[in-house]
Amino acid sequence: MANKKFVKIFLIISLCTIIVFFIYIKFLKKNNSKIVQKEESEIIYNSNLIKDVEYSTKDKDGNEYFIKAKEGEIDFSNPNIIFLKKVKATIKLIGSDNVIIVSNFGKYNSENYDTIFSKNVIINYLNNKITGEYLDFSLERNSMIISKNVTYNNLENVLKADVIEINIETKDTKIFMHESKKKVNIKSKN
Known part of the structure; x- marks a missing residue:
């Protein structure tokens, strides 16, 4: 019974970790890419x-x-x-x-x-x-x-x-x- 509880807790922690990791990658990487795109557009604007x-x-x-x-x-x-x-x-x-x-x-x-x-x-x-x-x-x-x-x-x-x-x-x-x-x-x- 202790093993089943341990497996459930492990699965819940793993699932939470995966969700947090997924959210981190999905949303923070998009924000970084927006910043890069903005900086690139400023560079292009100045170059004309x-x-x-x-x-x-x-x-x-x-x-x-x-x-x-x-x-x-x-x-x-x-x-x-x-x-x-x-x-x-x-x-x-x-x-x-x-x-x-x-x-x-x-x-x-x-x-x-x-x-x-x-x-x-x-x-x-x-x-x-x-x-x-x-x-x-x-x-x-x-x-x-x-x-x-x-x-x-x-x-x-x-x-x-x-x-x-x-x-x-x-x-x-x-x-x-x-x-x-x-x-x-x-x-x-x-």
């Missing part, structure tokens, strides 16, 4: 930063587009998109002077070369300077659309508007306000 980014392209007409940035970060959801910081672009147009664009931030599409410039955007072309907060530049559409607090300066005038839209190919320019009640403000420097 690129210092001193440079891209260049040439369109079918021979115009060249160069873009440089102090830092770039590839978008995880779309690897063709690169978010840029401290951006400078140069557009070398055939038969014309260069257009220089600088901004604090940019969003560059490496597939179609379209670029969104934002925060403290400055465009310099000949004796013209356009400033604003947002520029949508597209080689595909042949357009530059600058908006938000737009100011245009040349040797003779200062112009303030909501939007300036320029066709890169024809140089046709549209200047307008978002609200029909507001008017474009032009002042002569002379």
